[in-house]
Every structure is written in structure tokens, then in C-alpha cells.
Amino acid sequence: MASKLKKNPITLKESDSSVSSIEDAMSKTQDGRLYNEILDAILDHRLSPGVKLKEDELSSIFSVSRTVVRRALLRLAHDRIVDMQPNRGATIIRPDVYKAREILGVRRLIERELIKEATLAATPESLNALKLCVESERDQVRRQHIGSGLRLSGDFHIRLAQLSNNSTLLSYLKELVPQTSLIIAMYQTPHHTLCSHQEHFDIIDVISTGDVSAAQEVMDRHLVHIEEKLDLGNERSPGDLFSAFAHVKNEVE
Amino acid sequence: MASKLKKNPITLKESDSSVSSIEDAMSKTQDGRLYNEILDAILDHRLSPGVKLKEDELSSIFSVSRTVVRRALLRLAHDRIVDMQPNRGATIIRPDVYKAREILGVRRLIERELIKEATLAATPESLNALKLCVESERDQVRRQHIGSGLRLSGDFHIRLAQLSNNSTLLSYLKELVPQTSLIIAMYQTPHHTLCSHQEHFDIIDVISTGDVSAAQEVMDRHLVHIEEKLDLGNERSPGDLFSAFAHVKNEVE
DNA sequence: CACCCACTGAATGTACACAACATTGAGGCG
DNA sequence: CGCCTCAATGTTGTGTACATTCAGTGGGTG
The missing domain is CATH 1.10.10.10 (Winged helix-like DNA-binding domain superfamily/Winged helix DNA-binding domain)
Structure with a gap:
């Protein structure tokens, strides 16, 4: 033992x-x-x-x-x-494709609301703090610390949500972000599936204009991009033995 | 002890x-x-x-x-x-007024989506089962079993949500319903604050027509009605010592 | 040869004992 | 007289032992 x-x-x-x-x-x-x-x-x-x-x-x-x-x-x-x-x-x-789509759909629903409230509550100071967070994320990725980059990418969404002062939706997002991380692990395609930090910078820019609809639009597109980078067409993630033989060992749910 | x-x-x-x-x-x-x-x-x-x-x-x-x-x-x-x-x-x-509004707002957001998916997935059988549930709720209230009526009223919303097959949003609603129950306990006005079962019947009817927007509209109004029946203007609930002296004993959050 | 069943080992569910911490009240001190 | 200190008490945090359950295995039998 x-x-x-x-x-x-x-x-x-x-x-x-x-x-x-x-x-x-x-x-x-x-x-x-x-x-x-x-x-x-x-x-x-x-x-x-x-x-x-x-x-x-x-x-x-x-x-x-x-x-x-x-x-x-x-x-x-x-x-x-x-x-x-x-x-x-x-x-x-191990979310199956159906569940993965469900989770990503809920994220879009919830983050659309969160970014609305965040836009209305944002201050120049809080946005600057957020920008620093994204810069740190970018630097981690440049240094090839992919793992940390991934975590910081999730952090961005959570910090953004914290601006909204909606603790209920925030707590949901805190569950959804790790779930999304697991989905990415299962269904990622060869090309990078990180949130692009450029899009994160864009989001901050839009928020600072105060245009709620535009901010929602940008966030929604951002989340759709993440989904599009995944291979949700065929269930298994390439090269993952666990997925390939999932039906043998444990037919989940 | x-x-x-x-x-x-x-x-x-x-x-x-x-x-x-x-x-x-x-x-x-x-x-x-x-x-x-x-x-x-x-x-x-x-x-x-x-x-x-x-x-x-x-x-x-x-x-x-x-x-x-x-x-x-x-x-x-x-x-x-x-x-x-x-x-x-x-x-x-003990949700304060701000928190109460937040929770009810999140409920509206989530149930709007849930009823959309439920409407698309509903079958005549599942709607009939739901109708039986509401009838049982109505009977409980008629027999003055207010407590059971309250619980069954929450059950309606949850059973409705189960039609949607969206387990993520369902799990959120399972948290929101008891929270709402506590809000009602704190801020109820002298006139009844139960979900009116008539509105529940109405919701079922609209769903059976398959009109998503109409169903969303009815559900949203239903939830607004609940909120309107509460006395969220002044914080304390009438006759409740705990609320009256909340600032003395514990200044919560 | 295939199927069934009791056995075994490992992992989890539960209870209890002790340790650490918070609260409260009395007593002493300023 | 009020405030502070500190001990007594109650409540929660943690570790460990024991009970229970389940999955895998081996032998026996149809």
C-alpha cells in the first residue's frame, strides 16, 4: 500500500x-x-x-x-x-458528447448574463486588474507552461464573473469551468484548444465601452469558438485508450 | 444533553x-x-x-x-x-433583500431556458403526469395542508424541469427551489404567497401547444408574480423576531 | 465446456474518541 | 463602574477502528 x-x-x-x-x-x-x-x-x-x-x-x-x-x-x-x-x-x-454540449450550452447561458451584469458594474480599476490577469496568462503560455495557462484561462472567466456581484451565478460558473476543462481534455483536437487570450483582451475592451449587447455578443462568440475547436462529432478523443475502450470497462450512465 | x-x-x-x-x-x-x-x-x-x-x-x-x-x-x-x-x-x-432578488432573478433566467427545452421535449404522457402532480398539490391546499402544498408546488417546477433532460440546469433548480422557499418564509405578506396552481395548469396548457416563446412568457410572469407577492421593500418579515433584531445578534455578510 | 455460487480481498460506510477552537461568564484590575 | 483577562464549557475538526458492501476468483456441477 x-x-x-x-x-x-x-x-x-x-x-x-x-x-x-x-x-x-x-x-x-x-x-x-x-x-x-x-x-x-x-x-x-x-x-x-x-x-x-x-x-x-x-x-x-x-x-x-x-x-x-x-x-x-x-x-x-x-x-x-x-x-x-x-x-x-x-x-x-467523463462527460459524453451530449453532456458536453449541455455543459457548454449552460455556460453560454450563464456567462451571457454574467457579462451583462459585469459590464454594468465594471470600473476602470477592476478592468485593469483583469487585464493584468490575462497578461499573466499570456506569459505563462509563452513560457510553455500550458497547464498553468489553462488554469489561468479559467481564472479569467471567474474573475470576470466576480465583477458582476452575482454570487449565485458565480458559484455555478465555478463548477462549469472545471467541467469544461475535463471536456477539453476529452475532446481536444490537435490544434490548440486554449481560450485565445486575444479574445480575452477583446472582451475587456468591449466591457470598457459599456455596450452590454456587444459584450454579450463577443462573449458568446468566444464560447462558441471553444466549442468549435473540440471534436464533438465522434465521441472518442484521439489517442486516448480510456475513451476508445470505455464501452468495455464501464458503460457510464 | x-x-x-x-x-x-x-x-x-x-x-x-x-x-x-x-x-x-x-x-x-x-x-x-x-x-x-x-x-x-x-x-x-x-x-x-x-x-x-x-x-x-x-x-x-x-x-x-x-x-x-x-x-x-x-x-x-x-x-x-x-x-x-x-x-x-x-x-x-437568511437571504437579505439583495440576495433574494438575485436568487429569484437567477430562477427566471434558468427556468426560462428549462421551459424552452421542456416544451421541445414534452410528450402527452409526461404532461399528463405533470397535471396529476398539480392536482395533488391543489388538493393538499384545499385540505389546509399548507406545508405539503408548498413542497408540492416546488415539486411542480422540478418535475417540469426534468422534462427538459438538462441535468445541469435541473441541479441548479434543485438548489434554487429550497432557497426560494426560505425567501418566502422571510418576506411573505399576509395574503397567500403560494404559487397559484391555476398558473401551473396554465403553464402545462401552453407547453402542450408547443409554442416556446409563449411558454417562456407564461413562466416568466408566473415567477414575477411570486416575487411581487413578497414584501421585498422593507427587510423584515412581519412578526418574526429573528428578522426584527437581526442587526443586533449577527450582522450577516 | 460453460455456468453458477461461495469465498476472499479490497474499498467504502459508520461510529466513536480525542484534539482544537470559539463562546461565555466570572473575577480581578485599572 | 467599566473593561480586560482567563478559565470553564460547549461545539466542531480530525484520526482511527470496526462494520459493511462489492468485485473478482476459484472450485464445483450440470
Whole structure:
């Protein structure tokens, strides 16, 4: 059992994650830290769809008790980021094509509203802070830190949503972003599937004009672009054995 | 400590709740049962906004260990139905006016989309089943079972949403309905604030015509009516000491 | 040879004990 | 007389042991 420790290359980056992640006040308890760790791993594509998250392994890796692991997993399950069946443990979701379209559709619905409210509430200062965030994203990608780039790309959407002061829709988006990350992991095409940071800069520009409809239009197109870059036509993602043989091992939902 | 058992009048209606509640497959584990019990109590207005949910008390009342109680509370916290602060326990949320408007606004956004998809996916059979549900709701109210009527009223919206096959938006609505129930409890005016079942019948009728825009219009008006029946002008709900002295005891968020 | 069933091992569900933290009240001090 | 300190108490956070369930396996039988 102890030999399984090195099986997973997840490093726990103490202070880094609590800074980079948007989740702020919840890191006080241990399960909040673990929750963020797993979330970051998913956003960075270090954890793939379909991976089984065994409680013993996680407790070994992060040196916490199963109690803490269970809490973290329960939260992820409630976010619909992992799937928990009674007595059968937790696995990272593998959205099928139908579900993927559903999630992306909900994102469009919700972000259309969020950007409307954000546009009405934006100030020059908050937009500048947002711009800095996108620049950092761009720099990470240039340095070939694709994983961090991906996470920061999600961060942009969440920070943008925070401008709106709509905490309900914000909490939904916080679930949708990791789900989208998993969808990208499953259905990405050879060409890059990152949010283009240029589009992020464009979005900031439109918001600063105060034109709500235009902002909604740009955001919607941005999300459609993401969807178009995916290969949602045929179900399996190329080169992924898990997808190719999904019907053998587990016929999900 | 054992003497506190009789303090809370919550009865645990074994089989009843698992039938009446929409939550279906989750009642296998004990925490799912407790989760549904608390949710039903909120929907029936047997539990009010601001009530402290102590782990020991709940574990005594329902004869389960604190482990189970904690899981249930954690789920409720994630639904934003209870508020959990580290080391400070769980209390049922008390949405202020701003938050109340936000939640009702999100409901309108989400149900507008849900009824669109439901209209496109509806069949005569599914609509008939829905009609039976509303009739049962009407009968409960006629028999003065206001609590059950309230819960069934929420059930209508959820069952309607289930027609749409959009599980993401459905899960959001499952959080929004109890939140709405708490808002109604806080801000209800002397005249009845139930969803009028007549409007529910109307909604079913419009859906059966297949006219999406009309259905959206009717649903939107229905939700606006609910909001209009509330007294969101002045914050306190009449006769509720908790609200009246909220600024003294705890200045929430 | 294929199918069925009991067994076994591993993983999860639950309970309880202890530790850490927050709240509150009394007492002392300024 | 009011304020501060600190201990007592209650409540939550965490770790661990035990119970339960499930999946895989091996042997037996039709």
C-alpha cells in the first residue's frame, strides 16, 4: 500500500495553489486545501477524466486522514466534477458528447448574463486588474507552461464573473469551468484548444465601452469558438485508450 | 444533553419522505436520508431561516452519528441552503433583500431556458403526469395542508424541469427551489404567497401547444408574480423576531 | 465446456474518541 | 463602574477502528 505513494505525480504546492486559485476563504480547513489541490490538478490537466480517486491513496499522498479526503470528494461530487456511487467510490467524470454540449450550452447561458451584469458594474480599476490577469496568462503560455495557462484561462472567466456581484451565478460558473476543462481534455483536437487570450483582451475592451449587447455578443462568440475547436462529432478523443475502450470497462450512465 | 431530544418537533417520516421528495437514488446512504429530511422540513416551512443546526442535536434526533450529520450538512452548505463557517457550525441561510432578488432573478433566467427545452421535449404522457402532480398539490391546499402544498408546488417546477433532460440546469433548480422557499418564509405578506396552481395548469396548457416563446412568457410572469407577492421593500418579515433584531445578534455578510 | 455460487480481498460506510477552537461568564484590575 | 483577562464549557475538526458492501476468483456441477 505504501508503495503506491509514487504512483501519482501530484505534487502538493503548499502556498502556490492557495494564491493562484480563486477559492479564497475555504482553505482554512484541510479538506478545503485538498479540494483545491484536486481542482487545480484537473484545471491543469494533470488529472484526466475517468480517473478513480481512491480514498486511501489520496490520504497517503497528501498525508491526511480519510475523513478529510471524504469531505473533499463529497464536495467535488456535489460540483459534478467527480461521480460518487455508494460503496463504489469516486471517479472523475467523463462527460459524453451530449453532456458536453449541455455543459457548454449552460455556460453560454450563464456567462451571457454574467457579462451583462459585469459590464454594468465594471470600473476602470477592476478592468485593469483583469487585464493584468490575462497578461499573466499570456506569459505563462509563452513560457510553455500550458497547464498553468489553462488554469489561468479559467481564472479569467471567474474573475470576470466576480465583477458582476452575482454570487449565485458565480458559484455555478465555478463548477462549469472545471467541467469544461475535463471536456477539453476529452475532446481536444490537435490544434490548440486554449481560450485565445486575444479574445480575452477583446472582451475587456468591449466591457470598457459599456455596450452590454456587444459584450454579450463577443462573449458568446468566444464560447462558441471553444466549442468549435473540440471534436464533438465522434465521441472518442484521439489517442486516448480510456475513451476508445470505455464501452468495455464501464458503460457510464 | 439527552433532554434536548424533544426540543425540535421534527418527526422523521420514514417512507413518506423518500416517496414525496424528488431526490431519488441518493437515499441509499443514511446521510442522503437526513439531507432529504432537512430539505423537506425547509420546503414545508417547519425549519425557518436563521436556525442553528447543531450536529449533536441532529444526531440525537435522527439517531445517527455525527459523521452522518456532517455529511448531510456539508451537502446543504454546498447547495447554499445552510451557511457553514469553520469551527462555527451550520445555520440556515437568511437571504437579505439583495440576495433574494438575485436568487429569484437567477430562477427566471434558468427556468426560462428549462421551459424552452421542456416544451421541445414534452410528450402527452409526461404532461399528463405533470397535471396529476398539480392536482395533488391543489388538493393538499384545499385540505389546509399548507406545508405539503408548498413542497408540492416546488415539486411542480422540478418535475417540469426534468422534462427538459438538462441535468445541469435541473441541479441548479434543485438548489434554487429550497432557497426560494426560505425567501418566502422571510418576506411573505399576509395574503397567500403560494404559487397559484391555476398558473401551473396554465403553464402545462401552453407547453402542450408547443409554442416556446409563449411558454417562456407564461413562466416568466408566473415567477414575477411570486416575487411581487413578497414584501421585498422593507427587510423584515412581519412578526418574526429573528428578522426584527437581526442587526443586533449577527450582522450577516 | 460453460455456468453458477461461495469465498476472499479490497474499498467504502459508520461510529466513536480525542484534539482544537470559539463562546461565555466570572473575577480581578485599572 | 467599566473593561480586560482567563478559565470553564460547549461545539466542531480530525484520526482511527470496526462494520459493511462489492468485485473478482476459484472450485464445483450440470
